[in-house]
Amino acid sequence: MSDSGRRKPPLVAEKRYKSAAKPAKPAKKPSPKRKKPAPRKRGNFVTNAITGLFRWILRLIWAFTWRIGLLSCVLLGLAVGYFYLTLPPVTELLDGRANGSVTMMDRDAKIFAWRGDTFGGAVTASSVSPHLKNAVIATEDKRFYYHFGVSPRGIASAIRINLREGRGPLSGHGGSTITQQTAKLLCLGVKYDETQWESEAAYEADCRKGSLWRKGKEAIFAMAMETKYSKDEILSIYLNRAYMGGGAYGAEAAAQRFFGKSAAQLNPAEGAMLAGLLTAPTSLAPTNDLEKSQNRAGVVIGLMQEQGYLSDRAAKEALANPAELSEAAEARAGGYFADWVMSSGPEFFTRNSTADVVIRTTLDQRIQKAAEDALAYIFENKVSEGSKAQAAIVVMSADGAVRAMVGGRKTKVAGAFNRATQALRQTGSSFKPFVYATALEMGWSSNDTILDEELTINIPGSGPWTPQNYDRKFHGRVTLTEALQSSLNIPAVKLAQNVGLENVRQIAADFGLQSDLAQGPALALGASESTLIEMTGAYAGILNGGSSVTPYGLVELKMQGDDEPLMTATGGIGERVIREDAARELIWMMYNVAQHGSGRRALLDDRQIAGKTGTTQAARDAWFIGFSADYVAGVWMGYDDNTPLKGVTGSGLPAEIWHETMVRVHEGVPVSPLPMLEGGSDPKKSPGAGNGENDRTRRGIEKLLDDLLGNGGNR
Structure with missing residues (x-):
């Protein structure tokens, strides 16, 4: 039987190839059941209590912490705000000093020191x-x-x-x-x-x-x-x-x-x-x-x-x-000179001022360095190592303007003891020029003679006193020039008594020796005390022709930023003490001291100098003070505790320090002759003490007239 009449089913891939067939939808898995939480294990009562207490404490701390923190922040903000409101403008906070300052300038208007x-x-x-x-x-x-x-x-x-x-x-x-x-x-x-x-x-x-x-x-x-x-x-x-x-x-x-x-x-x-x-x-x-x-x-x-x-x-x-x-x-803040200016200036401006002050001074930094270098040279080369001997130097012009000052061996100091201005020491024979100045002013001549012989003076309350010359010898009749040249003691004492001790004391005081001067005849031998700056200033009066000077360092003082000064020089040349020709004749006598006498070690090769040595009893102090035509310089040497110097006199190391100083000071300075007058060259004067006696009478009359007229006896 034929099956052609049957209808054949179509070929279906899914059926032909089972592997390619569409997969069936998976069945839904049942959702897993949630596990019930395990029951909490309950601790015992003590554990639970401690844990609870601990948690409570933590909560309490936190509560306090954030509140205290907040309060602290508020208080901090308030404190900051308070200070914020009290703060002044920036410009008012820049200078916070309680006291002002002093700026010192030298003679060339260069700053050399500050104080304050x-x-x-x-x-x-x-x-x-x-x-x-x-x-x-x-x-x-x-x-x-x-x-x-x-x-x-x-x-x-x-x-x-x-x-x-x-x-x-x-x-x-x-x-x-x-x-x-x-x-x-x-x-x-x-x-x-x-x-x-x-x-x-x-x-x-x-x-x-x-x-x-x-x-x-x-x-x-x-x-x-x-x-x-x-x-x-x-x-x-x-x-x-x-x-x-x-x-x-x-x-x-x-x-x-x-x-x-x-x-x-x-x-x-x-x-x-x-x-x-x-x-x-x-x-x-x-x-x-x-x-x-x-x-x-x-x-x-x-x-x-x-x-x-x-x-x-x-x-x-x-x-x-x-x-x-x-x-x-x-230069270490100006050292001794700056300290002296501060102490000698008006206290209101130099020490108690709340403002800034500028002082122009007389200091010559070249001369200052010369003095410091000279002192260092002598102590390095001529003084035994380890010696505690001290020295001081003052250099000034003839009008008293101080150009340099060294108050001790340590030169780079501030606020140190200043032996140039603060040390009162016996002057020794450096005082003798004022004895001779008195004699010359009263009519004596440098060529007049005086007998150097044994002398005993009965001093009321002290008994007999017999002065001796340094060499323990007597030299017979000598001129005043020779007596000063050899620094003979007996002629100086006799001359001081002849012209009057009170007159000598007055002349010395008028030249600037302000310390108490000895009352007895030992005055002529420098028994009185003085400072180096006073002595140097007095010698400046001789150089300038016989007028007193007040040593000074301040030239001008003004407030910082001002153009006009508040004050000017506090020193300089004062009134005449002795006649100019008497001063010039005294310079001649002191020139001979340096040229032929005890000051030979101070001589300068290129110019004339005049000066006088001085050595006190037991050599506790040694001096040399002298001048050229341009500058006066004084040197003192000794121990701070008054220990006697060994082998040192004024004609030795002080004269050498003076020489070394002035050699450096005069570098580049033109040579000028000393303003001196050789004794006996004035035809109006005749030698002899009688002339001096007449002049003393004249001066006594003049003084009486001055007193009557209210002039105070000023010359």
Whole structure:
């Protein structure tokens, strides 16, 4: 049977290939049943109680902590706000000194010394040299521009260092930022009130206390400053107020004092040196120890290099050429001369002024160096090593203008005992010219004679006194010139008695010897005490023709910034003491002392000099005082404790010191002759004591008339 009539089903791939058939949908898996949590194991009652108590304590602590924290933040904000409101404008905070300063200038208007708390003028962080600004930040607070006044990282680091070095956490390193240091410089806004503090030193000590309470207050004040002022304004206050040694407050004063230039002109080495002083300004001051200051500057340069403020090349150059002191700074603040000007000037301006004063003086720095070098040369080459003998030198012009002063062997000092102005010593034979000045003024001539013979004087209350010559000999009849030339004692005593001891005393006083002068005949031999500056000034009166002088160093005083002076010279030539021809004849006699007598070691090769030696009893003091036509110089030598000198007289080392000084002083000075008059050349005068007796009578009458007319007897 045929199946052609059947209808064949179509071929279906799914049926042909079972593997390709469409997969059936998977049956849904039943969702897993959640496991019931395991029942909590219950502890015993004690454990549960402790745990609950612990949780309660934590919650309580947290509740207190966030509330106390919030309250602390509020109180801190109020404290910062209070200080913020009390802070004045920046300009009022730049100069914080209680007292003013004195700047001294030499005869050429060059600064050579400072006294008091110097403030060189206000500077800003942008006006100073960038090297100084960078050095300060690198050294004192490298994160200055990134913190809010207090650096927690710096404090933590400081505490760690202190503990590691065996100190208390707040002892030693403080971790203070520049802002905190500035707050301390401002004394946290507390101003000095003399009614509240025993002294300014006590006030400053309180400002620098390092207690925990003080540190906290300092931090609050610092944050207030950060809120009130910009970073550069804070840095400006710091740069103006920070003490940098040598009496200099602020960058400008320090730059002027140490380097003789403005703070804007400092190079990297100089900027590093000033920044290095901030940690210990007194001990590191370059005027105290230049080498130590340079070493500290080297450390600062290294910090600047590490922090990118200096290139390797610039740092290397700065290390190879360390900062050096200016000439004025190297002279160590003017030494004895500056101290003398301060003590002799008006106290209101020189010591008690709250303003800045500028004084122009008579000092000649070339002559000052000449005197210092001469003294050093003699002690190095002519004095036994280890000797404690001292010496002093004064050089002045004939009008009393002091050009140089050395008050002791240590010349680079300030505030030291000044043997030129403060030491009262017996004058010895250096007083004798005033005996002869009196005789010449009263009509004697340098050619008049006097008998050198044994002499005994009965002194009421003391008994007989027999003076001796230095050589223990008698020389018979000698002229006054010969007597002074050989420094004979007996003729001087006889002459003083002849012309009157009171007259000698008066002439010496009129020439400027203000100390109490001896009453007895020993006056003629220099038994009285005087200072070197008084004696040198009295000799200046002889050189200038017989008029008294008042030694002076102050030429002009004015307030800083003013053009008109408040006062001018306080000394100079005064009234006439003896006639000019008498003074010129005395110069002739003193010229012979140097040329042929005891002062030969003082002679200068190229010019005339006149002078007189002096040696006191037991050689406790040795003097040489003399002059050329241009300058008068006095030298004293002795021990501070009055120990006798060994083998030293005025004709020895003092004359040699004088010689060495004046050789240097006269370098480049044209040669001029002494204004002297040889004795007996005046035809109107006849030799002999009788002429002197007549002149004494004339002078007595003149004095009586002066008294009657109210002239006070001034000549």
